[in-house]
Amino acid sequence: MGAARRSARNVTTRGNAVILDARSFGARGDGLTLDTQALQAAIDAAALRGATLRLPPGTYLTGALFLKSGMTLRLEAGATLRGSRHLADYPLLPTRVAGIEMRWPAALVNIYGEHDVSLVGEGCIDGDGQAYWDHYWQLRAAYEPRGLRWASDYDAQRPRLVQVFESARVRIGDGLLLRRSGFWTLHLCYSEDVAVEYLTIRNNDEARGPSTDGIDIDSSRRVRIRHADIAVNDDALVLKAGRDADGLRVARASEDIDIQDCIVREGAAGITFGSETSGGFRRIRVRGLQVLGGVPVGILFKSSPTRGGLIEDVHLADFQLRDVATVMRITMNWNPAYSRAVLPAAEVARAPRHWLTLSTPVPAEQGRTQVGGVRLDNLRARGARTAFEVDAHAEAPLRDFRFTDLDIQAQRGGHIQDVLGWRFAHCRMQLGTPIALGPGCALSGLSAEHWDVDPSLQRRDVSGLPLAEQDVL
Numbered sequence: 001m002g003a004a005r006r007s008a009r010n011v012t013t014r015g016n017a018v019i020l021d022a023r024s025f026g027a028r029g030d031g032l033t034l035d036t037q038a039l040q041a042a043i044d045a046a047a048l049r050g051a052t053l054r055l056p057p058g059t060y061l062t063g064a065l066f067l068k069s070g071m072t073l074r075l076e077a078g079a080t081l082r083g084s085r086h087l088a089d090y091p092l093l094p095t096r097v098a099g100i101e102m103r104w105p106a107a108l109v110n111i112y113g114e115h116d117v118s119l120v121g122e123g124c125i126d127g128d129g130q131a132y133w134d135h136y137w138q139l140r141a142a143y144e145p146r147g148l149r150w151a152s153d154y155d156a157q158r159p160r161l162v163q164v165f166e167s168a169r170v171r172i173g174d175g176l177l178l179r180r181s182g183f184w185t186l187h188l189c190y191s192e193d194v195a196v197e198y199l200t201i202r203n204n205d206e207a208r209g210p211s212t213d214g215i216d217i218d219s220s221r222r223v224r225i226r227h228a229d230i231a232v233n234d235d236a237l238v239l240k241a242g243r244d245a246d247g248l249r250v251a252r253a254s255e256d257i258d259i260q261d262c263i264v265r266e267g268a269a270g271i272t273f274g275s276e277t278s279g280g281f282r283r284i285r286v287r288g289l290q291v292l293g294g295v296p297v298g299i300l301f302k303s304s305p306t307r308g309g310l311i312e313d314v315h316l317a318d319f320q321l322r323d324v325a326t327v328m329r330i331t332m333n334w335n336p337a338y339s340r341a342v343l344p345a346a347e348v349a350r351a352p353r354h355w356l357t358l359s360t361p362v363p364a365e366q367g368r369t370q371v372g373g374v375r376l377d378n379l380r381a382r383g384a385r386t387a388f389e390v391d392a393h394a395e396a397p398l399r400d401f402r403f404t405d406l407d408i409q410a411q412r413g414g415h416i417q418d419v420l421g422w423r424f425a426h427c428r429m430q431l432g433t434p435i436a437l438g439p440g441c442a443l444s445g446l447s448a449e450h451w452d453v454d455p456s457l458q459r460r461d462v463s464g465l466p467l468a469e470q471d472v473l
Contacts, residue, residue: 011051018051022060029058031082036063036089039081046071055079055123063089064106064159069114075123075176083108083159083182085131090159096189096218098153099243099276101250102354107163107187114167120174125161132158132182133209147344149337149467153211154354158183166190173197173227179205181212185232189218190252197226204266208233214267216240219252219279225259231294236267239284240276244306244341244367245360247278254281261288269300270324271316275334277309277369284314293323298381301330303369304339305393306362311371316379323383327408328376330390330398332369336463365395372399376406384410388435391459392418403427413450417441417457 012019023029025045026038039062046053047068057078063086067073075081084090090105093112097104108127111117136156143152161181164170168191178185179202186201188194196215203212214230217223218240230236239254241247264270270291273281291298298321301311321327333339341358343351351359371392381387387410392398397420406427413431416422417438424446435451437443443451462469 012054018049020046020049020051020053022053022055027060029056029060029079031059031061033061034063034084034089035060036065036084039065043067043071043073046073055081055121062108064091064108064110066106066110066112067114067117067119070116072118072120073109075121075125077122079121079123081108081123081125083127083129083161085128087157087159095163095165096242099240099278100154100246100354100357102154102357105157105159107160109162111162111164111167111170113165116169117167118171119162120171120176122175124177124179126179127159127161127181129158129180129182129203129209129212130207132156133207136210144467146347147342148347150339150341150358151355153338154358160184160187162186164188164191164194167194168192170194171197173199176200177202179203180209182209183211184213184216186215187218188216188220188223191220192222194220194223195226196224196228199227200229201232203232210234213238214264217254217257218276219250219254221253221255223257226261228262230262230264231266233266234268235272236264236270236295237262237286238272239281240274241279241281241309243276243278244304244358244362246357247276248308248362248366250279252279254279255283257281257284259286259289263290263292264295265292266294268295269297269329270295270319270321271298272300272302273311273314274302274369275304275307275339277303277307277311280310280312282310282313286315287317289316289318290320291322291324293383295324297326297329298324298379299328299376301371302334303332304334304336304367305332305364306340306367307369308362308367309369311369312373314374315377316375317377319376319379321379321381321384324381325385326389326414327379327381327384327387327410328390330371330392331460332392332396333459333461333463337467368393368396370396374400375402376404378405379407381408381410384408386410386412386414387429387431388414388416389460390414390416390419391438394418398422415454415457415460416443416451417459
C-alpha cells in the first residue's frame with residue numbers, strides 16, 4: 001500500500017496525491033537556460049490538478065514565478081531556483097513596498113491573490129542579488145546630493161525573493177533555504193493564516209546587500225513563525241503596517257502574530273517593530289528568541305514623527321541575548337534622512353507619483369506613534385554594552401510596560417525617558433553605570449541603585465550624523 005505509480009509526462013501518484021516533475025515540462029535545471037516559461041507551465045499544470053510540483057536537483061535560472069491556489073511547490077535537496085539578474089524578467093505589479101502602495105517588480109516567487117498554497121522542501125531559492133545591490137548604491141550616490149536619500153529605496157527597484165500578497169492559508173518552509181535576496185527576503189503583505197516553519201535565511205554569504213530584511217510581516221493577521229534561522233543585513237524579524245499618509249489611509253494592522261523558537265545570527269535587531277507603524281500592531285507574541293553577537297540590538301521599536309499608529313498588547317518572553325550591544329532600543333525619530341520625505345523645490349516639476357505620496361504632510365498629532373501594553377518576561381543578556389536606549393515624545397509617552405525576570409549584564413545602563421507606568425519585578429541588573437532617567441519618569445520596582453534622574457537628559461537625535469550612520473542607528 002502507498003506505493004508510487006508513474007504515468008504520462010512523469011506524473012507520480014501516491015495514494016490520491018498527484019506529483020508532477022518540473023523537468024517533464026521542459027525545465028533544464030542547468031543554471032544557464034532561462035527556465036521561467038517551463039517552470040510556470042509546470043506550476044499552472046500542478047494548480048489545475050491540485051498537485052505537488054517536484055523540483056529535482058539542479059539549478060533552475062528563472063525570472064518571476066507565480067504559484068497558484070491548491071498546489072504545492074517542493075524543492076528537493078540539491079534543487080536551486082536562481083533569480084535572473086535582468087529586471088525585465090520581473091513584471092511590474094501593484095503591491096506595497098516599504099510602507100506605500102505602488103507598482104514594483106514581482107518577486108522571484110510570488111503567491112499573489114491565492115489561497116491554500118505551500119512552498120516547501122530542502123532546496124534553495126537564491127536571488128543572486130549582487131547586481132541589484134550595486135544598482136541601489138549607484139542610484140543612492142546620485143540621489144543624496146539632490147536631497148533625495150528618502151526616495152532611493154523606492155526608485156532602485158529590486159525584486160524581493162518571496163512575496164505573499166493578499167493571500168490566505170499559505171505554508172512555507174520544511175527545511176527551505178532562502179539566500180542572497182535582491183531586496184526583502186520573505187514579504188507577507190495583506191495576507192492571513194500564514195505558517196512559516198523550519199526556514200533558513202542567509203543573505204550575507206558573499207557580500208552584504210542593502211535592505212535585505214529577513215521576514216517582513218506587513219498588515220497581515222494570524223501569522224505563525226517557527227524555527228526560523230536568520231542572517232541578513234537589515235531587519236531580521238519585523239512587524240510593519242504602512243508608512244505616513246499612505247499607511248494611515250490604508251489603516252490595516254498587523255495582528256495576531258505568533259513567533260516562536262527562532263534564532264537571529266546577523267541583522268539590525270532580533271525583533272523589530274516598525275518603522276512602518278501607521279496601521280498599528282496588536283496581539284503580538286514572540287517567545288524563545290536567540291539573538292547572537294552579529295546583531296547590534298535585541299529588541300527594537302522604531303518609528304518617525306509622521307508615521308502614527310497604535311502598538312498594543314505585545315508579549316515578549318524567553319529571550320537569550322549573547323554579545324548583543326544594546327538590549328532594548330525605542331526611538332520615535334528613526335533615521336531622519338530616510339523617514340522625513342521632504343521634496344526639494346528643484347525636484348517638484350518632475351516628481352513621480354510615489355514621491356508625492358511619500359512627501360504628503362501628516363499632522364503632528366496624527367503622526368505620533370502610541371505604544372502601550374508591552375510585556376517582557378524572562379530575558380537574559382550577557383556581553384551587552386547598553387541596557388536601554390529609550391525615548392519617544394513627551395506628548396505620547398510609552399505607557400504600561402511590564403518587565404519580569406530580566407537578567408542583564410551591561411557596561412552601561414543607558415537612558416530612559418518619555419515613559420509612564422513602567423514596572424519591573426524580579427529583575428537582576430549588573431550595570432557599569434546606572435540608567436539615566438528623564439524628568440517625571442519612574443521605574444517602579446527597580447532598585448534605586450540602577451537609575452539616576454537626569455534633568456538635563458536629551459532625546460537621542462542622530463539627524464546630524466552622516467547618512468550612512470543614520471541607517472544603522
